[in-house]
Amino acid sequence: MSKKILILPGDGIGPEIVAQARKVLDVLIADGLDVTISEAPLGGAAYDQYGAPYPEFTQNLARAADAILLGAVGGPQYDTLDRPLRPERGLLAIRKDLNLFANLRPAILYPELANASTLKAEVVSGLDILIVRELTGDIYFGQPRGIRVNANGEREGFNTMLYAESEIRRIAHVAFQAAQKRGKKLCSVDKANVLETTEFWKEIFTEVAKEYPDVELSHMYVDNAAMQLVRRPKQFDVMVTGNIFGDILSDQASMLTGSIGMLPSASLDQNNKGLYEPSHGSAPDIAGKDLANPLATILSLAMMLRYSFNDETAALRVENAVKAVLAKGLRTADIYEEGTEKVSCSAMGDAVVAAL
Amino acid sequence: MSKKILILPGDGIGPEIVAQARKVLDVLIADGLDVTISEAPLGGAAYDQYGAPYPEFTQNLARAADAILLGAVGGPQYDTLDRPLRPERGLLAIRKDLNLFANLRPAILYPELANASTLKAEVVSGLDILIVRELTGDIYFGQPRGIRVNANGEREGFNTMLYAESEIRRIAHVAFQAAQKRGKKLCSVDKANVLETTEFWKEIFTEVAKEYPDVELSHMYVDNAAMQLVRRPKQFDVMVTGNIFGDILSDQASMLTGSIGMLPSASLDQNNKGLYEPSHGSAPDIAGKDLANPLATILSLAMMLRYSFNDETAALRVENAVKAVLAKGLRTADIYEEGTEKVSCSAMGDAVVAAL
Ligand SMILES: CC(C)[C@H](C(=O)O)[C@@H](O)C(=O)O
Ligand SMILES: CC(C)[C@H](C(=O)O)[C@@H](O)C(=O)O
Numbered sequence: 001m002s003k004k005i006l007i008l009p010g011d012g013i014g015p016e017i018v019a020q021a022r023k024v025l026d027v028l029i030a031d032g033l034d035v036t037i038s039e040a041p042l043g044g045a046a047y048d049q050y051g052a053p054y055p056e057f058t059q060n061l062a063r064a065a066d067a068i069l070l071g072a073v074g075g076p077q078y079d080t081l082d083r084p085l086r087p088e089r090g091l092l093a094i095r096k097d098l099n100l101f102a103n104l105r106p107a108i109l110y111p112e113l114a115n116a117s118t119l120k121a122e123v124v125s126g127l128d129i130l131i132v133r134e135l136t137g138d139i140y141f142g143q144p145r146g147i148r149v150n151a152n153g154e155r156e157g158f159n160t161m162l163y164a165e166s167e168i169r170r171i172a173h174v175a176f177q178a179a180q181k182r183g184k185k186l187c188s189v190d191k192a193n194v195l196e197t198t199e200f201w202k203e204i205f206t207e208v209a210k211e212y213p214d215v216e217l218s219h220m221y222v223d224n225a226a227m228q229l230v231r232r233p234k235q236f237d238v239m240v241t242g243n244i245f246g247d248i249l250s251d252q253a254s255m256l257t258g259s260i261g262m263l264p265s266a267s268l269d270q271n272n273k274g275l276y277e278p279s280h281g282s283a284p285d286i287a288g289k290d291l292a293n294p295l296a297t298i299l300s301l302a303m304m305l306r307y308s309f310n311d312e313t314a315a316l317r318v319e320n321a322v323k324a325v326l327a328k329g330l331r332t333a334d335i336y337e338e339g340t341e342k343v344s345c346s347a348m349g350d351a352v353v354a355a356l
Numbered sequence: 357m358s359k360k361i362l363i364l365p366g367d368g369i370g371p372e373i374v375a376q377a378r379k380v381l382d383v384l385i386a387d388g389l390d391v392t393i394s395e396a397p398l399g400g401a402a403y404d405q406y407g408a409p410y411p412e413f414t415q416n417l418a419r420a421a422d423a424i425l426l427g428a429v430g431g432p433q434y435d436t437l438d439r440p441l442r443p444e445r446g447l448l449a450i451r452k453d454l455n456l457f458a459n460l461r462p463a464i465l466y467p468e469l470a471n472a473s474t475l476k477a478e479v480v481s482g483l484d485i486l487i488v489r490e491l492t493g494d495i496y497f498g499q500p501r502g503i504r505v506n507a508n509g510e511r512e513g514f515n516t517m518l519y520a521e522s523e524i525r526r527i528a529h530v531a532f533q534a535a536q537k538r539g540k541k542l543c544s545v546d547k548a549n550v551l552e553t554t555e556f557w558k559e560i561f562t563e564v565a566k567e568y569p570d571v572e573l574s575h576m577y578v579d580n581a582a583m584q585l586v587r588r589p590k591q592f593d594v595m596v597t598g599n600i601f602g603d604i605l606s607d608q609a610s611m612l613t614g615s616i617g618m619l620p621s622a623s624l625d626q627n628n629k630g631l632y633e634p635s636h637g638s639a640p641d642i643a644g645k646d647l648a649n650p651l652a653t654i655l656s657l658a659m660m661l662r663y664s665f666n667d668e669t670a671a672l673r674v675e676n677a678v679k680a681v682l683a684k685g686l687r688t689a690d691i692y693e694e695g696t697e698k699v700s701c702s703a704m705g706d707a708v709v710a711a712l
Binding site: 152154193 | 475512514515519521583608
């Protein structure tokens with residue numbers, strides 16, 4: 001039976017970048033990849049059409065899909081909406097609804113783009129970190145939460161950081177197995193000296209480590225991790241952490257490469273059903289101008305082939321096509337530098353198709 | 357009446373670096389600064405002597421003091437102690453006990469040390485950020501917290517992020533006033549798109565802003581802030597945020613300068629009583645070897661003169677002496693580079709004294 005891919009163009013540059021990945025997908029289909037494709041809105045686009053950022057229409061297709069490709073969500077026109085209607089609520093809702101607890105975010109420096117980094121070449125050349133972020137727990141979803149009047153008659157805002165043992169165990173297994181397939185070094189990031197939640201996290205990771213004697217587990221406080229990512233980022237192979245620390249550190253790590261327009265991500269459930277999306281945002285300022293970099297989205301498609309369809313050959317084919325266009329000197333505006341050729345979003349998509 | 361300074365040497369390199377600041381202080385006293393000095397242990401040293409990281413002996417002196425100079429706390433020999441006995445508990449306890457809610461952490465790049473940064477010169481040259489971190493609230497102190505068995509019979513770790521209106525208001529005033537004395541730009545960092553605590557934080561900051569029409573307030577999500585600190589750190593003047601985000605971002609910002617051995621910090625209460633300490637840790641690996649950099653501690657003393665004693669002249673005298681020794685080419689090991697003169701911790705202290 002053919003696998004089902006759901007495409008969620010989303011907002012801002014979402015539709016343009018997803019359209020380029022779609023071209024790549026069409027070539028793979030012509031060459032025998034057995035998938036059916038449907039499309040639905042998420043985020044602001046879904047609010048515009050259905051009045052909710054993750055409407056039933058999208059939910060039904062998302063639940064039925066084997067893998068999902070997302071552009072990006074969000075835009076200034078939605079900033080004044082009530083909180084539950086905002087685009088990012090759609091993103092949080094689909095992650096939770098589909099149990100996509102394992103967020104994999106590579107931070108890789110492409111040799112051709114070494115100059116794009118704000119860090120010195122020797123500090124980042126060859127950088128290749130995988131950040132594993134837990135995505136459906138922590139303070140993002142913990143109850144109770146809200147704004148209330150306290151016993152002194154004063155207003156206060158509050159949220160709950162929370163991790164159950166099973167939530168920690170399952171992300172630990174994902175992280176250890178990812179490390180086994182790479183450099184066999186796993187750094188678990190916590191704030192165990194202050195937060196009981198992460199003291200517990202550390203305890204469970206130490207236990208799970210016994211099942212992976214070939215992986216070297218280390219622990220680091222989150223403040224130190226933020227420092228070490230600046231000081232000596234190449235010390236890391238795989239980093240794993242909770243939802244909120246992962247939000248911060250994975251963005252920091254992406255930016256070390258200087259070309260966040262190149263970085264894909266995967267959010268997986270227990271059975272490798274996944275949502276794939278570029279690490280960057282919806283860039284409303286350049287939306288509709290055919291200026292965006294579609295490569296992170298195309299590389300997200302490669303991750304889909306690898307993780308959800310277990311098709312390493314097709315994944316490598318796409319990744320090699322991306323490397324080929326970089327080697328040819330083609331660059332979208334965000335990664336352009338003198339001596340290279342500036343191309344549009346759609347031209348970049350065409351170039352990848354040609355290189356396939 | 358003379359002001360009372362309490363010195364807390366702490367652990368690791370703490371005693372050596374504090375001894376250098378003490379030499380500087382002695383010169384100021386000889387020149388007429390009217391202070392009395394006492395000393396007490398904190399952290400591991402306090403555990404060794406009194407069985408607790410913030411014992412009553414220290415507490416009594418700390419409460420009576422007008423200002424406190426701390427070296428650093430922590431060391432591997434204390435890692436196996438029960439949580440409430442560990443050195444960092446002493447630090448958290450003294451902050452809370454004395455209501456030191458306003459943590460000021462400058463991240464300044466000294467022109468003489470520009471090469472020390474892992475970031476490209478053009479990205480960090482002239483960097484001068486002040487991070488204002490709330491220090492006695494948030495998930496650091498929020499109740500309830502712990503590790504419990506939940507309704508499903510499963511263990512879970514949990515903590516509470518919490519900010520009352522008055523806590524947000526008072527740190528907002530500190531931050532706006534700090535911005536008024538500098539570049540008049542204040543960036544408040546939150547995760548208001550996900551966390552109600554910080555949505556409330558943002559609301560209160562927006563309200564307080566009306567009292568400071570000369571300061572330009574902006575808001576940034578914490579993940580974006582971690583990116584922007586890498587991408588274009590000089591866009592910031594004063595950044596203000598809660599305790600846990602401040603822990604992460606202030607360490608990241610310090611490391612941008614490449615010379616965390618140079619960065620002081622102040623933790624103030626409502627009346628400018630303060631605890632002053634270097635931003636770096638206790639560096640147990642080099643403790644007792646006369647290798648540490650005492651300049652962050654000496655610069656912390658300068659902050660004490662400025663904030664707690666309102667003595668700008670003396671503060672500048674100390675800061676200029678530090679600049680003079682750097683200009684002379686003296687460097688401790690952590691900031692040494694070819695063409696400069698490597699000196700010990702105590703020799704650096706002597707050089708500052710000579711330059712006063
Ligand atoms: C948009 C926002 C809710 C989201 C998050 O915080 O998870 C984003 O920052 C991300 O990292 O995917
Ligand atoms: C030691 C630790 C408890 C402390 C903190 O998290 O506040 C430290 O990291 C700091 O920033 O002063």
